[in-house]
Amino acid sequence: MYPATSDTRNQAAMNFTLAVYAAPHASQSAATALRFAQALLRQGHQLYRVFFYCDGVHNGSSLATPPQDETDLLPAWQSLQAEHGLDLVVCIAAAQRRGVLSEAEAKRLERPAANLAPGFELAGLGQLADAVAHSDRLVTFGS
Amino acid sequence: MGKRSLALCRQAPYGNALAREGLEAVLAASALEQAPDLLFSGDGVFQLLPGQEPDGIGQKNLQRNLQALPIFDIERAYVCEHSLSQRGLSLDDLATGGPALHPVSDIGKLISSYDTVLSF
Numbered sequence: 001m002y003p004a005t006s007d008t009r010n011q012a013a014m015n016f017t018l019a020v021y022a023a024p025h026a027s028q029s030a031a032t033a034l035r036f037a038q039a040l041l042r043q044g045h046q047l048y049r050v051f052f053y054c055d056g057v058h059n060g061s062s063l064a065t066p067p068q069d070e071t072d073l074l075p076a077w078q079s080l081q082a083e084h085g086l087d088l089v090v091c092i093a094a095a096q097r098r099g100v101l102s103e104a105e106a107k108r109l110e111r112p113a114a115n116l117a118p119g120f121e122l123a124g125l126g127q128l129a130d131a132v133a134h135s136d137r138l139v140t141f142g143s
Numbered sequence: 144m145g146k147r148s149l150a151l152c153r154q155a156p157y158g159n160a161l162a163r164e165g166l167e168a169v170l171a172a173s174a175l176e177q178a179p180d181l182l183f184s185g186d187g188v189f190q191l192l193p194g195q196e197p198d199g200i201g202q203k204n205l206q207r208n209l210q211a212l213p214i215f216d217i218e219r220a221y222v223c224e225h226s227l228s229q230r231g232l233s234l235d236d237l238a239t240g241g242p243a244l245h246p247v248s249d250i251g252k253l254i255s256s257y258d259t260v261l262s263f
Contacts, residue, residue, distance in 0.1 A: 053164065054164050124171065129168075129171060129177045143161060
């Protein structure tokens, strides 16, 4: 593991948005996005939004159950969200294609179950454009 | 606002959902009057080839999305010359029915002139 580098505030704090295109457990990218988020918050930067797009919407599924000896990204995202009040946005169009639905969407689309995890919300692509406009840096994972 | 953003389109049109979802993100941003400029590089240049018939593999034609771009005032798109020549293509082989295509020789210089890059 790397040594802890907490509170190295020698640089001006910046506002970040992360775009996550990768599903968890499919490539390293989703885990790297989480670690990047943890690192930038630890260093005193702001995280304006995490936007989950394409296969990245699977990060918001509450149904993934990796083996016990593998890292489960979902509770790590959720605890980071609770601690910092993060805006974890799952693209609604990409999520519908891939079967990540909130209770309201499952009901509206007449599907048998909902699986959007607590701490995440569904929203449109406008939230990505908004994040681009309001962030100092956009960092993309898994393209 | 004043921030300039660039959408980098690098995927062939039908092998990966990112090609379609990238253009959808571009259209959504454009509808909010935050239209990015577009740069097609790598296999993304294949999105610009005319005569695509994706019906045969059960896909929708991605060029419809390109053709919608001028509605949102995206009148031009950049194309990486190096990516074209690597693939045995020239600008004359391309047609989108959408934005006019401008060849770029130094895409690094182009990319560095933007505040934000949306990478697809």
